[in-house]
Amino acid sequence: xxxxxxxxxxxxxxxxxxxxxxxxxxxxxxxxxxxxxxxxxxxxxxxxxxxxxxxxxxxxxxxxxxxxxxxxxxxxxxxxxxxxxxxxxxxxxxxxxxxxxxxxxxxxxxxxxxxxxxxxxxxxxxxxxxxxxxxxxxxxxxxxxxxxxxxxxxxxxxxxxxxxxxxxxxxxxxxxxxxxxxxxxxxxxxxxxxxxxxxxxxxxxxxxxxxxxxxxxxxxxxxxxxx
Numbered sequence: 001x002x003x004x005x006x007x008x009x010x011x012x013x014x015x016x017x018x019x020x021x022x023x024x025x026x027x028x029x030x031x032x033x034x035x036x037x038x039x040x041x042x043x044x045x046x047x048x049x050x051x052x053x054x055x056x057x058x059x060x061x062x063x064x065x066x067x068x069x070x071x072x073x074x075x076x077x078x079x080x081x082x083x084x085x086x087x088x089x090x091x092x093x094x095x096x097x098x099x100x101x102x103x104x105x106x107x108x109x110x111x112x113x114x115x116x117x118x119x120x121x122x123x124x125x126x127x128x129x130x131x132x133x134x135x136x137x138x139x140x141x142x143x144x145x146x147x148x149x150x151x152x153x154x155x156x157x158x159x160x161x162x163x164x165x166x167x168x169x170x171x172x173x174x175x176x177x178x179x180x181x182x183x184x185x186x187x188x189x190x191x192x193x194x195x196x197x198x199x200x201x202x203x204x205x206x207x208x209x210x211x212x213x214x215x216x217x218x219x220x221x222x223x224x225x226x227x
Contacts, residue, residue, distance in 0.1 A: 046187040051127035057180040067177045070170065071142050074149050075102065086222025087212045090156070096209035097152040098200070103211065105148035105199035109141045109192065121182035140175065140184045143192030144199075147171040151200025171196065 045051045058064055082099055085092030119135030121127075129135065150167040157164045175189035184192075203209070212220060 045127035046185055048187050048190070051185040051187050053121045053125055053182060054180060056182055061173075062177045062180045064177075064181050067142065067174055067181070070146065070174055074146060074170070078102065078149055082212075083219060084222055084224050086225065087209060087220050088222065092222055093209060093212075094152050094156045094204075096212040097156075097203045097206065098149050099212075100206070100210045101148040101152055101196070101200040101203040102145060104203065105144045105196050106141065108199070109139055109144040109195060112139055112195075113137070113141065118185075118188070121179075121185060127185045127187075137184055138188045138191060139195055140178055140189045140192035142178060143171050143175045143184075143189045144196040146174050147193045147196025148199045149196075151197050152204040155201065155204045 078095065078098055082092065082095035085095050087093050087096050113136035116138045117131050117133050117135055118138040119126075119129040119132055120137040123129075123135055130138075150170055154164055154167055171193055175193060178184045178189055179186055
């Protein structure tokens, strides 16, 4: 069985360059461009040669409090939506695929943080401090989380409802914000975006969500059916 046989819409969803279905990849490149523009200093290091500390900015829309609201608020909204919808319809299934994606991406990000042990910009001004045992900068766990949450929805509904692509602005915003407050280097957030997208992509391809399959029947059909 080929990937396209497993999901009949798979080949259409990926699309060719220039189609609506190819927009997630276009948005990923747009995010990289935005990160370049958000850097006030000359980049000089890191795995892609783009890392440096920009001017510290913890004000306005980049205030750390807003990033934390997104970090903790998005999973709450996701969990409530999944419990309410269950997995019997298209929307509910997408909610649960997003939960699978978030859990898988989060575990992978934590493992990579300890494996690479990269120091954060708030710790050092050198982006090449890896394997020190003192840092957990690579990849960005927050950007990984937000990207993994929105990706299944973008892949499922983006082609029919192009406004759904606006969800990609959430990880882009978080990525730029994390760089501005010296929480991560540019390559950290790009890697986090990629990890979250990859997790969302593979979980979206599954016919049935993993976590939903072990939940009680009442959760599988959704709380909305009980009211």
